[in-house]
Amino acid sequence: MNAVSASAGGGAFPDSGTAGGDVLLSLDNVVKYYPVRVGVVIKREVAAVKAVDGVDLEIRRGETLGLVGETGCGKSTLARCIAGLHPVTSGRITFDGDDITNLSRRKMRPFRRDIQMIFQDPYGSLNPRRRVGSIIGDPFSVHNIASGEERKRRVQELMELVGLNPEHYNRFPAEFSGGQRQRIGVARALALRPKLIICDEPVSALDVSIQAQILNLLEDLQSDFGLTYVFIAHDLSVVRHVSDRVAVMYLGRIAELGHRADVYDSARHPYTNALLSAAPAADPDEAAARQRIILVGDVPSPLAPPSGCRFHPRCPKAEEICGKTDPVLEVKPGDPETHRTACHFPVGRGEDLARAADALRADAEPTLG
Amino acid sequence: MNLLEVTDLRVSFPTSDGLVQAVRGVSFRVDRGQTLGIVGESGSGKTVCTQTLLGLTPGADVSGRAMFGDVNLITLSADQMRHIRGAQIAAIFQDPLTSLHPLYRVGWQISEMIRAHDRSVTKAQAHQRAVDLLTQVGIPQAAKRADDYPHQFSGGMRQRAMIAMALALNPKLIIADEPTTALDATVQAQILDLLVRLQREHETALIMITHDLGVIADFADDVMVMYAGRAAEYSDRRTLFYRSHHPYTKGLLESIPGSTGATDRLRPIPGQPPSLINVPSGCAFHPRCQYVMDRCIDEMPTLITLPSDGGGHRSACWLPPRATGLGADAEEIRQEAVTMNRTERAKAIAESSAASADARGNVA
Numbered sequence: 001m002n003a004v005s006a007s008a009g010g011g012a013f014p015d016s017g018t019a020g021g022d023v024l025l026s027l028d029n030v031v032k033y034y035p036v037r038v039g040v041v042i043k044r045e046v047a048a049v050k051a052v053d054g055v056d057l058e059i060r061r062g063e064t065l066g067l068v069g070e071t072g073c074g075k076s077t078l079a080r081c082i083a084g085l086h087p088v089t090s091g092r093i094t095f096d097g098d099d100i101t102n103l104s105r106r107k108m109r110p111f112r113r114d115i116q117m118i119f120q121d122p123y124g125s126l127n128p129r130r131r132v133g134s135i136i137g138d139p140f141s142v143h144n145i146a147s148g149e150e151r152k153r154r155v156q157e158l159m160e161l162v163g164l165n166p167e168h169y170n171r172f173p174a175e176f177s178g179g180q181r182q183r184i185g186v187a188r189a190l191a192l193r194p195k196l197i198i199c200d201e202p203v204s205a206l207d208v209s210i211q212a213q214i215l216n217l218l219e220d221l222q223s224d225f226g227l228t229y230v231f232i233a234h235d236l237s238v239v240r241h242v243s244d245r246v247a248v249m250y251l252g253r254i255a256e257l258g259h260r261a262d263v264y265d266s267a268r269h270p271y272t273n274a275l276l277s278a279a280p281a282a283d284p285d286e287a288a289a290r291q292r293i294i295l296v297g298d299v300p301s302p303l304a305p306p307s308g309c310r311f312h313p314r315c316p317k318a319e320e321i322c323g324k325t326d327p328v329l330e331v332k333p334g335d336p337e338t339h340r341t342a343c344h345f346p347v348g349r350g351e352d353l354a355r356a357a358d359a360l361r362a363d364a365e366p367t368l369g
Numbered sequence: 370m371n372l373l374e375v376t377d378l379r380v381s382f383p384t385s386d387g388l389v390q391a392v393r394g395v396s397f398r399v400d401r402g403q404t405l406g407i408v409g410e411s412g413s414g415k416t417v418c419t420q421t422l423l424g425l426t427p428g429a430d431v432s433g434r435a436m437f438g439d440v441n442l443i444t445l446s447a448d449q450m451r452h453i454r455g456a457q458i459a460a461i462f463q464d465p466l467t468s469l470h471p472l473y474r475v476g477w478q479i480s481e482m483i484r485a486h487d488r489s490v491t492k493a494q495a496h497q498r499a500v501d502l503l504t505q506v507g508i509p510q511a512a513k514r515a516d517d518y519p520h521q522f523s524g525g526m527r528q529r530a531m532i533a534m535a536l537a538l539n540p541k542l543i544i545a546d547e548p549t550t551a552l553d554a555t556v557q558a559q560i561l562d563l564l565v566r567l568q569r570e571h572e573t574a575l576i577m578i579t580h581d582l583g584v585i586a587d588f589a590d591d592v593m594v595m596y597a598g599r600a601a602e603y604s605d606r607r608t609l610f611y612r613s614h615h616p617y618t619k620g621l622l623e624s625i626p627g628s629t630g631a632t633d634r635l636r637p638i639p640g641q642p643p644s645l646i647n648v649p650s651g652c653a654f655h656p657r658c659q660y661v662m663d664r665c666i667d668e669m670p671t672l673i674t675l676p677s678d679g680g681g682h683r684s685a686c687w688l689p690p691r692a693t694g695l696g697a698d699a700e701e702i703r704q705e706a707v708t709m710n711r712t713e714r715a716k717a718i719a720e721s722s723a724a725s726a727d728a729r730g731n732v733a
Contacts, residue, residue: 212624212637241626280583282628
């Protein structure tokens with residue numbers, strides 16, 4: 001493996017920048033439950049938090065897959081399962097042709113080089129007592145790749161690559177701003193030239209002007225190194241900006257999956273529609289033209305998710321079948337092959353959900369009447 | 370009618386590292402029933418500005434005037450302030466979990482607040498009022514939920530409870546500091562919808578502090594953009610989004626995906642927000658500004674009215690007043706002004722900031 005250098009693009013990575021190549025990672029009915037135990041000596045399992053509850057997903061080489069959803073929808077858990085940080089309860093994860101589901105530590109080791117993560121909180125994800133050079137150099141020592149002067153040279157190359165001054169090798173994280181710390185996190189993730197980087201809310205903690213700097217950096221690195229990203233965020237406009245394809249999650253399941261334009265411009269799932277209509281737009285005309293679909297209540301607890309379609313208690317279109325039968329994630333009539341929706345009554349073009357939602361809400365919140 | 374008129378507010382905090390100049394001369398006004406949005410990044414002084422009005426910045430050196438009706442909020446004693454805070458000016462903060470007391474029932478906290486301002490209200494009356502308020506903000510089965518503790522509420526419900534508490538005494542002004550930042554998108558929409566609806570019903574004025582331009586694009590009447598403790602631009606909402614003048618506002622609009630100024634490739638503002646201990650000379654934004662001219666380095670611009678926009682549009686920038694909006698014609702005016710008014714000194718600053726504008730090169 002070559003040392004990382006700023007000029008390495010194109011040649012070394014034939015797949016660079018081509019979205020929609022072969023499948024790099026596939027998830028097959030992945031389930032992750034966290035048991036809830038009571039008792040002091042004899043621990044009884046009384047319930048399970050169904051964080052991820054049957055997810056099928058394919059991630060193609062070179063693409064950016066955006067994963068959106070609200071707090072508790074399981075997007076971060078799914079990311080951690082992919083990275084092998086949490087064992088899955090059932091299902092199969094295949095990476096580049098190899099089954100990596102619940103591998104032992106030793107067997108997982110080679111794959112850890114290929115799958116890296118960037119975390120949300122640039123304050124919590126860096127050890128404040130260690131120097132930046134040694135933080136970024138960690139992956140090299142863990143995998144016995146380079147040491148001494150060689151490691152220092154490579155770390156400094158990485159720092160330059162992500163826009164940090166290589167002379168700051170010996171500084172502590174506290175001496176860097178939030179945006180710069182996030183660059184440190186990016187450099188560390190990049191050290192072993194991974195194939196897949198999972199970005200878990202990489203810009204949510206940053207100010208808008210700094211956010212744009214990091215988004216551009218991630219974009220440049222992707223085209224230089226042919227990286228594949230799984231990009232998790234709750235900010236829909238950020239996800240729209242970076243993603244090739246988007247998966248919308250609700251209570252541990254994928255509600256809708258498709259190319260960015262399909263999901264954003266002709267969303268079929270009522271939840272996707274509500275989510276999109278709720279996202280603030282920094283454009284008064286667009287905000288005024290938009291019909292806000294205001295949902296009833298909060299996301300239910302993943303301890304006891306609703307039966308059938310998980311969205312049905314809040315859904316303006318729900319009918320009897322929605323509470324009984326679980327909808328399958330499938331291509332709906334009139335949609336392209338790549339656009340799949342898990343809904344019994346997908347939203348048609350130009351349908352007015354806002355009014356139905358208001359009617360439903362008036363029942364739940366009597367003061368609205 | 371002017372409800373609140375703040376004139377030349379300055380707030381600084383003496384620290385062991387030096388004097389932190391959090392607010393460096395800000396003026397704004399809010400009329401009855403009106404919404405003012407204050408936008409800025411971390412450290413722009415937007416929160417300190419409004420906390421000072423509520424008397425919540427102990428230890429700070431404050432100067433200026435803040436006339437609320439005929440009282441100057443700045444000169445009030447702690448005791449006098451206590452009568453105004455909550456009753457006439459209410460506040461809603463970002464994190465509802467830290468603003469509610471974890472060991473008291475939600476209903477009790479609201480009724481206690483009512484009784485603290487008016488002892489003639491009986492406990493039973495206050496409790497009933499609390500239940501009514503919780504119903505009004507859309508808490509289902511409010512009579513029952515009033516006996517819950519804050520941890521039994523979800524994030525959105527806690528924020529609803531905070532709004533109920535803020536409304537309890539029918540204040541004339543509500544200060545909402547990032548009220549939806551901690552909430553998910555669909556819940557954020559619920560809360561904003563509720564806040565605006567109640568504000569209209571009660572004719573309450575609202576100051577909405579946010580870092581998210583999207584939150585105010587929908588309903589603020591006026592918007593003030595703050596940078597390094599000063600107002601960079603101040604105008605009505607539409608003007609700000611479509612005919613902005615200050616390069617910082619322009620930079621913000623261009624760095625938010627999906628905003629009026631966004632392009633395929635985001636154009637971030639280079640560099641970092643400045644330290645408030647060593648605020649840059651002249652215009653505080655000049656080290657990051659692509660249009661920096663010589664006078665920007667030494668002379669601090671004040672808010673001037675731009676004649677082209679009917680008098681309501683003010684900007685603190687030395688660029689020609691005609692250079693408004695994100696269009697090509699405005700860009701031409703800006704470029705022309707820059708070429709005529711830039712010597713080696715400003716050129717060097719612009720070049721180094723341009724070099725770091727490239728996403729890679731943010732070398733500090």
